[in-house]
Amino acid sequence: MAEQQVYNIAVLAFTAAGVLILIALFFIPAPYGRHLKKSFGFAVNNRTGWLLMEAPASILFIVFLFWGNQHIGIVTVVFLLIWQAHYLYRSFIYPFRLIPRPMPLAVAFMGLFFNIMNTYLQGRWFAVIGPEYAASWLRDPRFIIGLAMFITGFAINKWADNVLHRLKRENPGTYRIPSGGLYNAISSPNYFGEIIEWSGWAVMTWSVPGAVFAFWTAANLMPRAWSHHRWYKRTFPDYPKERKALIPGVW
Numbered sequence: 001m002a003e004q005q006v007y008n009i010a011v012l013a014f015t016a017a018g019v020l021i022l023i024a025l026f027f028i029p030a031p032y033g034r035h036l037k038k039s040f041g042f043a044v045n046n047r048t049g050w051l052l053m054e055a056p057a058s059i060l061f062i063v064f065l066f067w068g069n070q071h072i073g074i075v076t077v078v079f080l081l082i083w084q085a086h087y088l089y090r091s092f093i094y095p096f097r098l099i100p101r102p103m104p105l106a107v108a109f110m111g112l113f114f115n116i117m118n119t120y121l122q123g124r125w126f127a128v129i130g131p132e133y134a135a136s137w138l139r140d141p142r143f144i145i146g147l148a149m150f151i152t153g154f155a156i157n158k159w160a161d162n163v164l165h166r167l168k169r170e171n172p173g174t175y176r177i178p179s180g181g182l183y184n185a186i187s188s189p190n191y192f193g194e195i196i197e198w199s200g201w202a203v204m205t206w207s208v209p210g211a212v213f214a215f216w217t218a219a220n221l222m223p224r225a226w227s228h229h230r231w232y233k234r235t236f237p238d239y240p241k242e243r244k245a246l247i248p249g250v251w
């Protein structure tokens, strides 16, 4: 079978899986962190789990890009650098900032599966499936707007994760109500930032796999934001009433 056919099937299957995940996660929150369930079997340290899930996205992107003899243009190199800005942090820095606690191996394997599939779709798009981006793409409004969204989302996500890490370090073993900045408006600014970030990727690459990745990110994080929000309201009777789950002022 030609790679184009394999790729098309992978896009369809991955998108269908994203729809199922979106529905399933509203009923069964991904069992890690505050939603951890012992019934999900053997657990590893969360640092190991995050490293196992995320490092392949950083490494395999390079493999999928350079596998073959195709020409890699300047725009693809820019996309590679943007990708690595996220995944080098997420794979090799983020896990070591976590306070160690168990994470079911099953969760890590699901994340690993997602990252292998997604990295294949993104990497092969630039390598062989998609059109070659001319250098002038870097001046195209779609690239500029998408990049601005990516940087904004990246900044919100890192800031929001830092607030939570500080709270965790200061109150080991417990949870507190986060506050300040976007936390005054929504329960999960880290997820809000991540969704903006990968929506920016979809816009700046103007590609089918970019759109599928943005959809998957929302499919993963909308239900989790909803579960977190309900958990906060259940756990803290004084949780701010006006605070929304994920989208300021809306939801």
Ligand SMILES: NC(=O)c1ccc[n+]([C@@H]2O[C@H](COP(=O)([O-])OP(=O)(O)OC[C@H]3O[C@@H](n4cnc5c(N)ncnc54)[C@H](OP(=O)(O)O)[C@@H]3O)[C@@H](O)[C@H]2O)c1
Pocket (backbone or CB within 6 Å): 032, 033, 034, 098, 099, 101, 157, 161, 164, 165, 167, 168, 174, 175, 176, 177, 178, 190, 191, 194, 216, 217, 220, 221, 224
């Ligand atoms: N692209 C995607 O599909 C995708 C999917 C999942 C995650 N992510 C990203 O990965 C990052 C981590 O996600 P996550 O689901 O682990 O986030 P999370 O549930 O918000 O937890 C992040 C960290 O903050 C701690 N924490 C959260 N709320 C706290 C509170 N109120 N008080 C004290 N500590 C608190 C957590 O401790 P505990 O571990 O003890 O709960 C954990 O160490 C986020 O930036 C997210 O956007 C991306």
